[in-house]
Amino acid sequence: MTFLGQQTNLHAVWDSGIIGQAVKGDERAYAVRLVGDITLAERQQWAAGSAVSWANESYGIAVRMIYGQLPHSGTLPDSYETETLPIVNQQLSRAGVRLALVLNTCLR
Secondary structure: OEEOOEEOOHHHHHHHHHHHHHHOOOHHHHHHHHHHOOOHHHHHHHHOOOHHHHHHHHHHHHHHHHOOOOOOOOEOOOOHHHHHHHHHHHHHHHHHHHHHHHHHHHOO
8 A cells, every 4th residue: 555655554554654744753842732631521431442442442543543444555545644633633642542541540
């Protein structure tokens, strides 16, 4: 598959390709921006559940969005990054909230 003119695979696109342009080499600033965009209601909602329900949630997103609606072979359209970045941002934000919950629970 081709993404932004480079030969790759779908796994690499979702691991680093989509977010690469948005981060622009400053992961810390990007993370701070993501944290600042999380609402109290989102924190409360995302902290609910268990690791199993969180995994199932991610699986559902993959089935519906990544494999269900978006192209995943050949040459990905130029719009792919723009269309998928909100999904990546939300999943990273959820992961941050959930990791904080797990760490706070373990360190009490």
